[in-house]
Amino acid sequence: xxNPKVLLVDDEDRFRQTLKKRVSSREYxxxxxxxxxQALEMIREEPMDVxxxxxxxxxxxxxxxxxxxxxxxxxxxxxxxxxxxSIDPAIEGMRLGAFDYLMKPxxxxxxxxxxDNAFEVKRKKSE
Amino acid sequence: MADHYQKTxxxxxxxxxxxxxxxxxxxxxxxxxxxYFTGYQYIKSSITQQAGFKLAxxxxxxxxxxxxxxxxxxxxxxxxxxxETMSGLQEEETLARIFARLEKxxxxxxxxxxxxxxxxxxxxxxFPYGRxxxxxxxxxxxxxxxxxxxxxxxxxxxxxxxxxxIISVLHDHCQEQAMLRATVNGLWLSAFVENVRLGxxxxxxxxxxxxxxxxxxxxxxxxGEKLNMVFLEPQPDGTIRMxxxxxxxxxxxxxxxLKSNSNWFxxxxxxxxxxxxxxxxxRMVFIFGVILGVIFxxxxxxxxxxxxxxxxxxxxxxxxEIDEQLIQSQKLAAIGQLSSxxxxxxxxxxxxxxxEAGWLQDLxxxxxxxxFKHAEEFRDxxxxxxxxxxxxxxxxxxxLSFARKMDSNFSEVNLKEVVDEVVEMREQDxxxxxxxxxxxxxxxxxxxxxxxxxxxxxxxxxxxxxVDAISKGGKITIHARMGPQEKVLISVTDNGFGIPRENLNKxxxxxxxxxxxxxxxxxxxxxxxxxxxxxxxxxxxxxxVNKGSTFTVVLPAKPNPGNxxxxxxxxxx
Numbered sequence: 001x002x003n004p005k006v007l008l009v010d011d012e013d014r015f016r017q018t019l020k021k022r023v024s025s026r027e028y029x030x031x032x033x034x035x036x037x038q039a040l041e042m043i044r045e046e047p048m049d050v051x052x053x054x055x056x057x058x059x060x061x062x063x064x065x066x067x068x069x070x071x072x073x074x075x076x077x078x079x080x081x082x083x084x085x086s087i088d089p090a091i092e093g094m095r096l097g098a099f100d101y102l103m104k105p106x107x108x109x110x111x112x113x114x115x116d117n118a119f120e121v122k123r124k125k126s127e
Numbered sequence: 128m129a130d131h132y133q134k135t136x137x138x139x140x141x142x143x144x145x146x147x148x149x150x151x152x153x154x155x156x157x158x159x160x161x162x163y164f165t166g167y168q169y170i171k172s173s174i175t176q177q178a179g180f181k182l183a184x185x186x187x188x189x190x191x192x193x194x195x196x197x198x199x200x201x202x203x204x205x206x207x208x209x210x211e212t213m214s215g216l217q218e219e220e221t222l223a224r225i226f227a228r229l230e231k232x233x234x235x236x237x238x239x240x241x242x243x244x245x246x247x248x249x250x251x252x253x254f255p256y257g258r259x260x261x262x263x264x265x266x267x268x269x270x271x272x273x274x275x276x277x278x279x280x281x282x283x284x285x286x287x288x289x290x291x292x293i294i295s296v297l298h299d300h301c302q303e304q305a306m307l308r309a310t311v312n313g314l315w316l317s318a319f320v321e322n323v324r325l326g327x328x329x330x331x332x333x334x335x336x337x338x339x340x341x342x343x344x345x346x347x348x349x350x351g352e353k354l355n356m357v358f359l360e361p362q363p364d365g366t367i368r369m370x371x372x373x374x375x376x377x378x379x380x381x382x383x384x385l386k387s388n389s390n391w392f393x394x395x396x397x398x399x400x401x402x403x404x405x406x407x408x409x410r411m412v413f414i415f416g417v418i419l420g421v422i423f424x425x426x427x428x429x430x431x432x433x434x435x436x437x438x439x440x441x442x443x444x445x446x447x448e449i450d451e452q453l454i455q456s457q458k459l460a461a462i463g464q465l466s467s468x469x470x471x472x473x474x475x476x477x478x479x480x481x482x483e484a485g486w487l488q489d490l491x492x493x494x495x496x497x498x499f500k501h502a503e504e505f506r507d508x509x510x511x512x513x514x515x516x517x518x519x520x521x522x523x524x525x526x527l528s529f530a531r532k533m534d535s536n537f538s539e540v541n542l543k544e545v546v547d548e549v550v551e552m553r554e555q556d557x558x559x560x561x562x563x564x565x566x567x568x569x570x571x572x573x574x575x576x577x578x579x580x581x582x583x584x585x586x587x588x589x590x591x592x593x594v595d596a597i598s599k600g601g602k603i604t605i606h607a608r609m610g611p612q613e614k615v616l617i618s619v620t621d622n623g624f625g626i627p628r629e630n631l632n633k634x635x636x637x638x639x640x641x642x643x644x645x646x647x648x649x650x651x652x653x654x655x656x657x658x659x660x661x662x663x664x665x666x667x668x669x670x671x672v673n674k675g676s677t678f679t680v681v682l683p684a685k686p687n688p689g690n691x692x693x694x695x696x697x698x699x700x
Contacts, residue, residue, distance in 0.1 A: 012475055018482040025489055083474040103527075105478035105520050108485050 004119040005046070008032040009039040009065065010054040010081070019052075022108055028115070036060025040068050047073045050118045052111070054104075055082045055089050063093055070097045075125055077118035081106070132443060140436055147428040155420050163413070170409050175379065178402035179368040182381035185323065186366055186395040189331050190383050193319050197294075197387035200311060201277045203232060204296045208307040213298060216242045216305065217251045226253040229309070238291060238310040243269070245304045256285070256310075263308070268293045279388040282313045282341045282350055290350040292316065292341075313350055317342035320393070326404075329397035336390050370399060379403075452665075455635060459656060462637050470523035477519050484512040525650050526637075540577045542607050542615065543568055549586040550605065553594060561600040564590070569608040575615050575684045577662055582682075585658045588651045589619040589678050595642070596623030596676060610681060614664075618679040626670040634668065 006028050010016040016032050024030045031048070033039035037060055039051070051069060055062035066078050080093045080101040090101040099118045102111060207225050208216070215221045226240045241252035247264025254260075263269040268280035280293040290313025298305045316333065320342050323331035332344035340352040348354075355373075367382040380396035488509050496502050550564050557564055586605075593603045603621045610616040626634060633639045635656040640649035659666045663683050670676035 012479060015475070015479045015482055018479070018486045022482065022486050022489055083471055083478075103524060104474050105481045105516065108482075 003027055003029040004049040004115070005029045005031065006115060007039060007042060007048040007051045009034075009036065009051060009057070009062075011035060011057045012054075019108075023112075023115075026112060036062070036065035036068070039065060040072065043069055043072050043076065048076050049122055050099075050115050051076055051078045052115070053078050053080055053098075055080055055093065063089060063096060066093055066096050066098055075122060077122045079111075079114050079118060136436060136440070139439065140432055143432040143435055144428050147431050148424060151424045151427060155424060159417055159420070167409065167413055171403065171406050174403045174406050174409075175370075175399070177405075178379055178397070178399075179381060182325070182329075182379060182395050182397060182402070183366040183368055183383075185325060185329075185331070186381040186383045186393055189320060189323055189395060190385060190393045193316075193333075193393065194385055194387045196315075196319060197279060197385070200233065200236065200294055200309075201279070201296065201387065203229065204294055204307055204309055205277065208296045208298045211298075213303040213305055216298065216307065219251055219253070222251050223253050226255075236312055236315045238312055240310075241308045242298070243295070243306045243308050245306075250305060256289075268295055268308075269306075279391075281335050281339070281390065282316070284351065290314065290317075313342070317350070321345055323395065325395065325397050326401050328401045329395070331393065331395045333385075333391050334394055336392070341391055376400075455656075459635065459637070459653060462653075463657070466526045466637060470526035473519070474523050477516055477523065481513065481516040481520070484509050484516065488513065525654075537576060537578055539574050540579045540582060541574055542572055542617070545579060545582050546586060546605055546607060546617070549583055549590055552587065553590050557594055557603070560594070560597070562594060562597055562603060563601075564603045564605065567604060567606040567608075571609060572607055573609065573615070573684050575682060577682060581658045581662060585655050585662075585680065586617070586619070588655050589680070592651060592678075593619050593621035593623065593676075596621050596625075598623075609684075613684045615682045615684050616679055617682070618677050620675060620677040622675040625672040625674055625676055626668070627672055631668060631670065635666075 006023060008016050008020055008023070008030060009032070010019075011034055013034060016034065020030045020032045031042060033042055035057055039053075040060075042048070043051070053062050053065060053069075057065075060068075062080060062082075066080070069076055069078060074097075077099040078093075078097070080090055080098050081104050082090050082093075082101055083104040090098075093101060099121065100114050102114065207229070211221060211225070216225075222240060222242065226237065229237045229240065238256050239252065239254045241254075241260060242250045243263050244250050247262050247266075247269055249260050249263070252260065266280075268278050271278040271280075276297045276299075278293075278295045280295075282290050282292045284290055291310045292313060293308060293310055295306045295308040298307055320331040320333060321344065323329070323345065325331075328346065330345040330348070332348045333341035334354055335341055338354045340348045340350060340354055343349055368380070369382065370377060370379050372378065377399040378396050379399045379402045380394055382392050382394050385391045385393060488506070490496070491502065491506055491509065496505075499505070546566060546568075550566060554564060590603065590605070597603070601622050603619065605617065605619050607615070607617045630639075630641070634652050636649075637653040638649035639653075642649075655666060659680060659682075665681045667679040667681065668676065669679070
């Protein structure tokens with residue numbers, strides 16, 4: 001159970017699946033959900049270390065999902081992916097307790113660094 | 128700029144001029160009318176009165192001369208008749224002697240002399256002019272002579288048309304009554320008045336109560352001429368002053384009756400126009416005043432309308448300028464919205480492409496692919512895909528940041544520091560291209576209240592453009608100074624190739640670029656425009672082809688109370 005558990009939440013199937021394959025190949029335990037509701041159910045079943053959350057999704061939006069995640073599992077760190085023209089949602093997300101944010105499309109390496117950082121922070125908090 | 132308003136301008140101008148003329152003219156006409164009907168008419172009537180007095184004076188003078196002359200004749204005759212007896216008078220010899228004395232005393236005045244009985248029969252007479260009389264009983268003077276002692280008759284004509292009048296004196300000696308009758312030359316009488324001179328048109332003549340001229344006059348009246356005269360009540364000095372028309376010419380006249388013959392009236396008259404010549408001066412002053420007033424109104428009207436037109440034109444030009452700026456910002460806002468929408472839509476597929484390519488690259492690292500014949504080609508191709516995705520990403524991110532309501536954090540900014548930072552960033556590259564960057568700061572440069580990050584980006588964009596505008600070996604001057612009205616001016620001047628006139632209004636449009644494809648996004652200056660709008664300032668361009676360009680940023684030195692960014696910043700914390 002050393003491998004960090006990462007949950008990918010994005011409505012864009014192809015993006016999510018490919019990203020999952022790439023992150024998984026780097027020795028992470030990756031789960032994926034195509035919308036907020038599904039993501040929340042998965043977190044209830046099994047707590048995640050890091051959630052990568054798209055801000056713009058149909059149904060439950062990224063920020064709403066973020067609020068719910070923090071309710072269910074406060075120690076889970078969330079990294080927001082935003083393609084938004086405005087940086088405001090990202091800042092709003094940070095205020096709601098997100099760990100960090102990234103602009104889509106992002107470099108995988110950048111994302112990996114952030115995941116590692118988030119995992120580190122989470123582990124320190126748990127100790 | 129506002130040439131298409133020319134029609135409206137001339138319309139407005141006409142109306143302004145009309146209104147000013149009306150507003151000024153109505154009181155002016157009112158004043159002129161009042162002055163004309165009171166002042167002018169008063170002066171005219173007083174001048175007319177003066178002229179009337181003058182004529183009356185002349186009339187009185189001439190009358191006294193006439194009276195003296197006629198009375199003199201009468202007295203002479205009375206004296207002669209009194210000094211002789213009735214029977215003596217009836218002798219032709221005595222009468223001839225008396226006539227000779229009369230002629231001697233009064234010259235050629237007396238023409239004949241007769242003694243007439245009370246029944247009108249001629250008792251004796253001296254008639255050198257060949258007039259022969261037998262009976263006077265029906266003649267007017269005779270009828271008058273029966274009542275008065277001395278009678279002076281109207282002027283009559285003899286058979287040769289010579290004018291004469293008669294003086295008869297009653298001889299009254301001890302119940303023996305007879306009349307001494309003398310004929311007097313009409314020309315003698317006329318001589319009194321013919322020589323009266325009053326200006327150019329003034330004249331004097333005698334007329335009897337029936338309006339028949341008794342003398343000639345300077346202006347062509349002749350004996351016996353019938354005149355249309357109306358006599359009015361006399362004035363206290365015995366004269367009548369009147370004005371009347373003769374053959375369409377207004378005349379001013381003074382009329383007085385003679386004391387020696389109450390049936391005769393002396394008329395002294397003059398054309399009114401000449402008599403009141405003095406009014407001409409007054410009239411000229413009046414007309415001059417009117418002309419001056421009209422000129423004054425015209426000048427005032429012209430000046431006022433010009434001034435108003437200038438103000439209107441200025442206001443319109445200002446409005447046009449603001450309109451243009453508004454259109455520019457609206458255009459930019461619309462383009463920004465569109466481009467951010469497009470960028471956002473492209474971002475997702477771009478992310479998918481990037482991830483797919485990345486996944487393939489990950490797979491290529493596996494040992495299985497070592498034997499793959501085209502492994503190298505694959506890697507190269509994937510690398511190109513990833514690079515191009517990165518390039519696309521840069522464009523979309525720039526587009527997004529261009530349209531983004533950037534979170535701004537206003538604070539106190541030292542302009543000098545910002546400029547120094549920006550110049551430092553580009554100095555190295557510039558040095559390689561042999562470009563010198565000169566910084567000029569005003570001594571009293573204030574600490575301004577602005578957004579340091581945006582300001583830096585703004586200046587950096589401008590400096591980048593300046594560097595790009597210079598091929599090699601040029602100079603860039605950054606001049607920061609205090610402007611009027613609490614504004615700070617930062618101008619970036621280069622001596623590069625300049626901006627053609629036709630491009631000047633397009634340079635702030637997104638995607639407008641003159642750089643080769645792949646070298647410039649065409650977003651630099653539109654971002655600058657967005658930033659400057661956000662900072663509450665404005666940007667000015669001055670450029671000349673092959674001479675260089677100057678971009679001047681005008682920034683408020685103090686915080687703008689209408690700026691909402693302060694609230695946003697507070698909300699984040």
